[in-house]
Amino acid sequence: MSTLKVTALKNPSSAANNIVLNTDGSVVLPSYTSNNYIQAQFSSNNYLQSESFFSDVRAIPQTTSTTVTTADIGKHLKVTGTVTINASTGFSSGDAVTIFNNSGSDITITATGITLYSAGTADTGSRTLAQRGLATALCVDTNVYAISGAGLS
Numbered sequence: 076m077s078t079l080k081v082t083a084l085k086n087p088s089s090a091a092n093n094i095v096l097n098t099d100g101s102v103v104l105p106s107y108t109s110n111n112y113i114q115a116q117f118s119s120n121n122y123l124q125s126e127s128f129f130s131d132v133r134a135i136p137q138t139t140s141t142t143v144t145t146a147d148i149g150k151h152l153k154v155t156g157t158v159t160i161n162a163s164t165g166f167s168s169g170d171a172v173t174i175f176n177n178s179g180s181d182i183t184i185t186a187t188g189i190t191l192y193s194a195g196t197a198d199t200g201s202r203t204l205a206q207r208g209l210a211t212a213l214c215v216d217t218n219v220y221a222i223s224g225a226g227l228s
Contacts, residue, residue: 143212147172154182158204162188166214173211176204176226184210184222194223203228 135147140156145165151173152158158174166172176182184191184202191212192199204210208226215221 143172145170151175153177157183157185159185159187160189160191160212160220161186162218164189166220168214168216171211171213173209174204174224176206176208179206181205184212186220189218189220192219192221193227194221 135150136153140158141152141154142159142161143152143164143166148166148170149172153175155176155178174184181203184204186199186201190199191202193202202210202222204224205226205228208224210222210224210227212220212222
């Protein structure tokens with residue numbers, strides 16, 4: 076797994092870890108490979124605004140039922156059994172996990188102690204993911220998630 080640590084200083088003439096803060100507020104980052112795109116810029120009040128687009132979503136292989144944890148953020152679970160998202164999952168707003176049903180039969184995505192909305196509807200509760208179905212659950216608030224995908228009902 077690749078890690079990128081960004082340190083920037085307010086003084087435009089200073090640099091840390093080969094990061095340059097230009098007088099126009101833009102940031103020049105060192106070369107970073109691994110097929111990732113990183114963009115960062117300071118706004119006029121010196122807050123860092125950033126966007127990250129990653130080219131791969133790491134797999135967490137599971138062969139039985141599993142409960143989603145913070146270790147699963149930004150990854151995909153390759154499962155053959157029930158997936159549980161509960162109040163102990165620990166996601167913050169903006170955290171997401173993708174679930175792939177790697178079996179020949181339906182599985183259940185169980186919502187326990189959380190609100191799990193089916194995206195685009197007011198429907199809540201546990202969901203069924205069809206064989207070879209793919210769904211992403213996005214945390215939108217404390218213990219509130221929206222889920223969408225192919226083969227999801």
